[in-house]
Amino acid sequence: MSATFRHCRHRELEALLFSAISSASSISQLNQAHTLLYRLGLHQSSYLVAKLLRRLVDLRSLSNSYAFAVFSQVPAPNSFLWTALIRTSAAAAFGPPCRHPLVLYSLMRRALPPPPPLSFTFSALLKFCSTSRSIAMGSQLHAQTIFIGGFNEDLFVQNTLIDLYVQCGQLDLARKVFDEMLVRDIISWTSLIVAYTRHGDMGSAEELFGESPVKDMVAWTAMVTGYSQNARPNEALAAFERMRMAGVTIDEVSVVGAISACAQLGAVKRAEGVRQIAEEYGFGKNVVVGSALVDMYAKCGLIDEARRVFYAMDDRNVYTYSTMITGLASHGKALDAIKVFDEMTMRTEVKPNRVTFIGVLTACSHAGMVEAGRQYFTSMSEVYGITPDADHYACMVDLLGRAGNAEEALELARTMPVEPNGGVWGALLGACRIHGKPHIAKIAAEKLFELEPDAIGNYVLLSNVYASAGMWNEVSNVRKLMRGRGLRKNPASSWMEAKDGVVHEFFAGDGSHPMSREIKAALEELIDRLKCRGYTPILSSIVYDVSESEKRRLLNGHSEKLALAFGLLTVDTGGTIRIVKNIRICEDCHLVMCLASSSENREIVVRDNMRFHHFKDGVCSCGGFW
DNA sequence: CTAGGGTTAG
Structure with missing residues (x-):
């Protein structure tokens, strides 16, 4: 009776301490929990100490000597505790008195009665090889798994093997493991799909995705981000749409790929739509989503909206700051970019990295601030310890x-x-x-x-x-x-998003647009109006050795001029005309945009492959620097 | 335990 009671109390105590360890959110709280274990005589429990070690890894506050000391107090560590120790050692840059995970594994095999090795212990070793990119050690372990009964059907072991080969860049070997698996789960499929997308092989990724029997949120998200990271924003958005149509739930990670796709397209209406979805689900608070939104608005030409999102965020990390700085730089707002940099370095704990400085330096460059640029360049190594x-x-x-x-x-x-x-x-x-x-x-x-x-x-x-x-x-x-x-x-092209969100693309001299005749007429009228105001075509923008009249004809066929005329015809009066280009805007088109902004009383925003031009009242924000 | 995330110059 009393034994049962004691047992109950022991179990309750154990559960209490287990949750205390799980909820520890700092190394000092974990220390307190450990002290408690010690006082209650539970520091010898493999179960609790293993949890302690796992929490240590989660918190990334790795102190190997501490881990080892905690472990040593357990007189008869079981295989779970051994595995936790191996994980601790695998997650850290191990040094004395901590041992290499493989050494720990052989110590474990010696210390414990010879049971068949546990799959999760083996997975921990494989994971170590995968994170440290040790292909030699990993393939030796792989060879061992083949002789261990049941491992060829063990999903943890097999999936970790796929991950090992993927991380080491051996896609063929990963595929071989996958093909030879007797049982596969969604994780096996997704691991390989992601591997293909990261190698830029969307074809193979699509094929696998099509074949996979189950498609969950993570698998769908992998496809969306795959398209997005491979510069196929339209397909990324299409996949995102199909995913939602299929009734799959979405989370913070799923929307990021779609947001980044909108950034690449520079299409404001699409962007607003995706933003709305993100806000509906309450994902806007997430740092990664927020940073992606800042980038999206900046790349869509809405720099003030980007700024609003930035200042409304609760958490900002180095990505958030770098994105904001780069965004302001691309809009020629060098002083604002520097202000954000100063806020970051003087009022927060966030440390600039090499990308942050690329943003700051381009900001200076795009505004002709040579001396400031030199100073930031010097400070990056002298003050921030970053080698250029x-x-x-x-x-x-x-x-x-x-x-x-x-x-x-x-x-x-x-x-x-x-x-x-x-x-x-x-x-x-x-x-x-x-x-x-x-x-x-x-x-x-x-x-x-x-x-x-x-x-x-x-x-x-x-x-x-x-x-x-x-x-x-x-x-x-x-x-x-x-x-x-x-x-x-690559054919030069410009595109514009119409009121209904449809993107219209124009090529130089191209007459295939349904409104082509109206566009050409509108453009001719515009050019005539500008000529009355003193516009002379900049013929040197045409780099072919052809007659002057041919140069004039070619100039008026430039895709951004077609897009401008389309914009004048279709964008509501007072609305900003937003044009995106795949190459740098030419000097003649730049002049036409300047003049048109005042003669037509329109704001025009052009994103070329380098930066943004805001044309208003006859002047451009780039100040001639482009 | 094992799968998906944001910033990069001309």
């Missing part, structure tokens, strides 16, 4: 070159302590496009043709520099080079 990499040097080359100092930019590219990448030479070539330095452009382009032989834009840029300088022989040489390498231009 090639991307940061690219920003500096851009900063100097854009401001008209191509010689110093070239000098920096030549003397920088890390190997210059395509970004560095590309920034230099871009500077030459603005300031016309054919001899420097040639140096930059030669490096680029080696580093990025297939990047068509570099050839076009060089040929443009030569064309502006009237060096038609060199222009034709560049064109020959392009042809010789079998490169063809």
Whole structure:
């Protein structure tokens, strides 16, 4: 009777302490729980100590000596406790007195009577190999699993094997494990689907997704994010829509892929729709969702809405701040970007990272703030301990070159302590496009043709520099080079979202749009009105050696002008015309937008591949820096 | 226990 009672009390106490450990949210609370265990004589319980170790891993406050000390107090650790210790050691950078997970495993095998090894212990070892990318150790363990009875049907073991090979970049081996599995669950399918999406192989991902017998929220989300991360925003949104149609519930993670797809499209109506869904479910409070929304609004041209979301957030981390800074930079609001950076560094605990500095440096560059840019560049290593990499040097080359100092930019590219990448030479070539330095452009382009032989834009840029300088022989040489390498231009296009959310895309000189005739007429009328106000076409924007009248004809066929005319015809009076372009806006179109913004009394926002241009009352927010 | 997340220069 009293034994039963004592037993009951013991069980109750154990349950109480178990929940105390589970709810510990800091290392000091965990310490208190441990002290309690000690006082009550329960520090020898494998069950409770194993929970303690697992909580230690969850809290990421890993102290291996502490873990080992706690473990050592248990006289007869069972296999659960051993496994927890292995996990602790696998999660940390192990050092004395902690041992390597495999060593612990052999100690465990020696300490315990020889039972068949537990699958979850083995999974913990495999997981360790997977996180530490130890393919050699992992495949040895894999070989062992083959001889252990039941492991070929054990989902934990098999799924961890898939993960191991995926993490080590061995997709074929992961697929082999998957194909040979006797039983598969949704996790096996999804692991492999995600592996394909991360390798950019959406075809295989689609195939697997189609074949998988069950599709849950995570699997659907994997497809949505897969499309989004592979720059296929329309398909991402379509998948998101199908997912909701199929009645699958969504969570914070599911909406992020859709939000990021809207950011890529720059389509405001779609964006508002997805935002509404996110808010309906109350996901807006989540840091990741919030950061994605900030990015989405910034990339859709609604920088003030991005700012509102940013300031309404409760938690902001380095992603949130970097996104806001980069967003402001792309809209040419350098001072605001710097203000956000200062808020972050002076009033919060959030530490800037390398991406944050890329944002700050581009902000300076896009506003011509050379001295401020130099100071931030110096401070990043001296104050924040971040060593500038090639991307940061690219920003500096851009900063100097854009401001008209191509010689110093070239000098920096030549003397920088890390190997210059395509970004560095590309920034230099871009500077030459603005300031016309054919001899420097040639140096930059030669490096680029080696580093990025297939990047068509570099050839076009060089040929443009030569064309502006009237060096038609060199222009034709560049064109020959392009042809010789079998490169063809990505068609330039501009697109615009209509009132109903449908996206209309325009190509240069293209007459396939249903309203094509009206658009052409409206454009001609507009150009005539602008000419009365002193507009002269900038013929040098056409880089072909053709007659002047042909140049005029080509200029008026530019896709952004077609989109502008479509906007003037369809956007309500007083509404902002928002155009997205896949390449940089040309000088003539830039001028036309400026003039049209005042003559038509319209705000026009153009997102090109680099940044935003806000045209209002005849001026552009870029201040001529683009 | 094992699957899905946001920022990057020309």
